[in-house]
Amino acid sequence: MNSMLKLNQFSLRTVSQLFSRSISTSKMVQIKEGDKIPNVELYEDSPGNKINISDLTANKKVILFAVPGAFTPGCSKTHLPSYIEKEKDLKASGVDEIVCVSVNDPFVMGAWGTNFNTKGKIRMLADPNATFTKAVDLTIDLAPLGGVRSKRYSMVIENGVVKTLNVEPDGTGLSCSLADHIKV
Template identity: 50%
Template structure:
């Protein structure tokens, strides 16, 4: 079952790349007492994700934060090394936190996984965005397959 507005974000562990190597980030710590804009992409370095999705949030980071968002998070079913390299190549440092959902546990717990085995990508996360306030989903925007509209930075900014 897919998570809905008004529900608490499930417990999960992400990994982030630091100068000392990968470091775990618990969802409870990430969302507790904070307003977080989170977006999920099917894969780092993939065409739409690299050309539009991540750059949109990097470009709009200051505007999003000016509307009361404490942190902007990008997640994908990739490892922390890939997410770190992708964030660095996109200029995300200091603007968008790149959190790896390496095993897909977070998107599975949200009910937002997708089967991309036909494209050779395995099980991934759907393209979506959400606003989470103190651990509760207050906005949820899930894309139709192969679409990029409602999960964009511009769309989420309009909801703030």
């Protein structure tokens, strides 16, 4: 019996080691200043309205800010309103588009935009499967909000390239990613 137990332990350990070696351990790297925006589809208002973020930022100056969730307290009371308040000043300084991204479905993002009257001011883009958020490696696991979400950050993108990136130190705070801190 003991020899059978030892054999099973050995076999499990060997299989485990072989399995772990066969899995790629390449680590994603967080996007940084000077990097190109990934070629990823986001959604505006409905699943049928795909917006390629790489195409959207080509030949433009775009501010993209991301929030952990639509209709959440910090996002609704402070983050989104900071960009609504500064929208005219930011566009007067040469910004072509302001984009808000969240790991939510496009209907939720559309409703949130309607609630805050963002039409023509801020584009509300949904990243329902966190595809963009994972591609820029700015995910955070917020189990109470459904698991994988976006860290809170902002970036200035010029011609598809990140010029400035402001990631909240704890991923969710409200300091460096607000509109007041954007340098365009």
